[in-house]
Amino acid sequence: MRGFVFFQLVLVGLSSAQQPCIPPSGKPGCVCDTADGTIDLSSISSTDGTAKFTGIPQSNGDTQFTYSYNPCIWYYEGSGSCSDGKTAACQSTQNYDYYMLGDASTETMYIDSSTGNNYLQYDNGQDSRVTKVYLTCDQNADTPSITADGDVELSLTYIYHLTTKCACPGGCGDSSIPSDPPTKPEGGGGGGGGGKSGKSSVAPGIIGIVLVIVMLIGFITYFVVGAVVLNRKFEKEGKEMIPQKELWFSLPFLVKDGCVFTFGPLVNFIRRKAGKGGGDYENIK
Template sequence: MMRGFVFFQIVLVGLSSAQQPCIPPSGKPSCVCDTADGTIDLSSISNTDGTARFTNIPQTNGDPQFTYSYNPCISYYEGYSSCSYGSTAACQYTENDNYYMLGDASTETMYIDSDTGNNYLQYDNGDDGRVTKVYLMCDQNVDSPSITADGDGDTPLTYIYHLTTKCACPGGCSDSSIPTVPPTKPGGGGGGGRENSGKSGVAPGEIGIVLVIVMVTGFVTYFVVGAVVLNRKFEKEGKEMIPQKDLWFSLPFLVKDGCVFTFGPLVNLIRHKTGKGGGDYENIK
């Protein structure tokens, strides 16, 4: 029985020293945590204009095909694909000009270990299940924060950053205002400001969708306004309210004539080659 009691105590000690998620103070973002030693507050090192505070971060093992970006506390935009959708906390850029979101800013959670000080921020719901952990390295002498990126070498799809700053220390930095509404996309759509990427930051298909919307809206406006004018000013009713009615009613026949004129020679050539005669086009000639 004594052994069981001792085992139970060991389990309790183990649970008490494990990483525990921190619930931020009321009205504060998840990058703020009240601890027994003071408040850890990263809000002052976060960009709030839709760009990333840290960009073009090389991978620590020297692999040149990957670079990274990161912004604590609030989302940002970068490049194209999912990193440009406005929910990004961390992003990976490859030498093949691809972007992968490594974590959603809305899932930001700070984990605290009061015994070891091994505190980190975690972000989930990245592309294909990617997860990011940003380990907080407390250094009271570091006024300008620095960051490294290890990639996902040890655990596939789990990306590791190390953020060194005095703001990672309890009481190291004062509170800074963070918008409760995500920022809008910066001008040009580039987001994180990656240099020499050669991309406009517009997601594929966005321009086409906009053009289709504009075209449909224009057609609807044309017919509605035209019908109102013909009815009110010229007292037209029924199909007579259709603007330029004769043109639209003759359009199918004009399309048919255009197809015959365009494809007629080809059809006649095929008929001639198959021994079925030259058809109407040849007779007209």
């Protein structure tokens, strides 16, 4: 019984330490009034439909993934779920696949009054992905910086660390967020340096390769099925098992005649210009 009571007290203590902050009326979830002042990230948000932070490498050195992020309002990037107009954070791969890591409309700031470990959380990402952006208050950080850990600690929960003076109570002034949602930038969005937007997730030339493979399979099937039919039904053997044998045996000569007919006049013209005579194109056979 004592153990149960102690467990309940721990849960109460944890829940009281981290509290979701309801933003002031008309403000986005990246704004929170605290006892020490207002935390307001709106001044470091991009409002033109692109991300404030792009091309963020994964902190453990894994070069397969890069990340982007924009506080306060959504942005568009690349293709797939990150281009749907609700992205707060996005992961992209070297193959130009994009995964939306959090819906901007779910943005909630959590205030930890005991440790100061405040963070923003975004839910409803692709395949239930969740993103947490931990805020580091640095009064000297006029230019914000950000790192991305990926989901190495807990699968599908992505961790960012944002350092800025705007994470400090009273560190940054209010910057209005447009009431009209940002429209998709021309070319599909993606937000500047380091971004990989506008690229297709299908590698160039893959469609051509597939078509060639399909044609080869079709030719092989044609000859195999034709040979079987000629052998079983008509009792043909050897070269006689080749479907439409006359056509395939005459094909090289037909190609030759076609080349003579097509290029013969050109050859004769060149020969005449070169002073070497030239007559009927049949002479080049």
